[in-house]
Amino acid sequence: MSGKPKMLSWSDFPPDFVVWKLNPTGCKLTTKELAPGVYALLSSIPGVDNVGFVVGKKGVLVIDAHISVAMARQIQERIREVTDKPILYLVNSNYHADHVFGNCAFPRETVLIQHRETAARTPYFKEEWEFMLPAVANDPKIFEGASCRAPDIVFDGHLSIDLGSIAVETHWFGPANTPGDTVTYVPGARTAWVGNMTTGTFGLCLESDAPAYMATIARLMERLVIDTVVPAHAPIHGPGVFGDNLRYFGNLATQVKRALQEGWSLEETMKRTPLDDAYRLPDADPRSVFTNGRHSYNVRRTYNSLKEG
Numbered sequence: 664m665s666g667k668p669k670m671l672s673w674s675d676f677p678p679d680f681v682v683w684k685l686n687p688t689g690c691k692l693t694t695k696e697l698a699p700g701v702y703a704l705l706s707s708i709p710g711v712d713n714v715g716f717v718v719g720k721k722g723v724l725v726i727d728a729h730i731s732v733a734m735a736r737q738i739q740e741r742i743r744e745v746t747d748k749p750i751l752y753l754v755n756s757n758y759h760a761d762h763v764f765g766n767c768a769f770p771r772e773t774v775l776i777q778h779r780e781t782a783a784r785t786p787y788f789k790e791e792w793e794f795m796l797p798a799v800a801n802d803p804k805i806f807e808g809a810s811c812r813a814p815d816i817v818f819d820g821h822l823s824i825d826l827g828s829i830a831v832e833t834h835w836f837g838p839a840n841t842p843g844d845t846v847t848y849v850p851g852a853r854t855a856w857v858g859n860m861t862t863g864t865f866g867l868c869l870e871s872d873a874p875a876y877m878a879t880i881a882r883l884m885e886r887l888v889i890d891t892v893v894p895a896h897a898p899i900h901g902p903g904v905f906g907d908n909l910r911y912f913g914n915l916a917t918q919v920k921r922a923l924q925e926g927w928s929l930e931e932t933m934k935r936t937p938l939d940d941a942y943r944l945p946d947a948d949p950r951s952v953f954t955n956g957r958h959s960y961n962v963r964r965t966y967n968s969l970k971e972g
């Protein structure tokens with residue numbers, strides 16, 4: 664690994680960006696069987712992480728460790744209500760606290776799987792701790808007992824895991840929300856956990872840009888046949904969300920490229936590239952407060968990225 668990767672800082676965010684609400688206090692995970700042996704664990708608090716697990720003859724694979732030791736324990740309690748088989752594998756969808764801080768609360772024998780780009784960032788635990796504190800209402804107690812756990816398997820493109828009677832795959836199609844966004848796919852159930860890649864509406868190109876996001880989504884659509892999508896921060900949805908993202912980021916890329924050709928400043932571009940009404944959520948939707956700021960971030964990130972070339 665060569666050098667420290669660039670970590671996010673709140674100064675990278677536009678003023679109208681609303682910080683994620685990831686505080687798990689009071690969160691109850693509900694087990695939803697999607698297919699035989701395939702389970703989503705859905706959060707009772709909107710926006711707080713959904714996770715999941717797959718049970719085969721040999722044992723269990725878990726998708727994401729959640730944000731705290733307490734939540735990681737709750738995941739294991741839910742699993743024990745279904746099976747007493749060993750937890751063989753744990754996959755992290757990305758390097759953010761809400762996906763990895765629970766890693767340390769899984770058994771030592773559980774094999775932790777991360778993409779290379781995720782593995783490059785998880786060692787910077789203290790930075791991530793500080794960055795994510797506002798997302799848990801600045802309550803450091805939430806992160807108590809959490810520590811960095813090194814992966815046992817680091818993959819680049821994809822990985823196939825035989826749980827006995829059921830196969831699970833992990834895939835990396837390129838950067839979208841984070842550089843190491845990992846899709847955990849159960850081909851037999853046409854089900855995919857996509858972490859932060861989809862949000863039910865349009866995504867956030869937190870560490871990529873509009874053209875990169877589109878390329879990643881396009882590769883995913885080409886390679887996987889998906890009926891059911893389990894996003895980390897939105898209700899379960901169908902595969903139509905991928906096309907929605909292609910359209911959204913396609914329009915955004917076109918608008919930003921035109922702005923650069925016209926020589927508009929960043930401020931002017933942001934003002935002249937409002938969120939299309941088609942993507943606005945009704946005010947009653949708890950996610951609606953996040954959409955405007957997310958769009959501003961996407962415009963700004965894409966503008967800066969394409970300007971640098």
Ligand SMILES: [Zn+2]
Pocket residue numbers: 712759761762858859895896
């Ligand atoms: Zn997340």
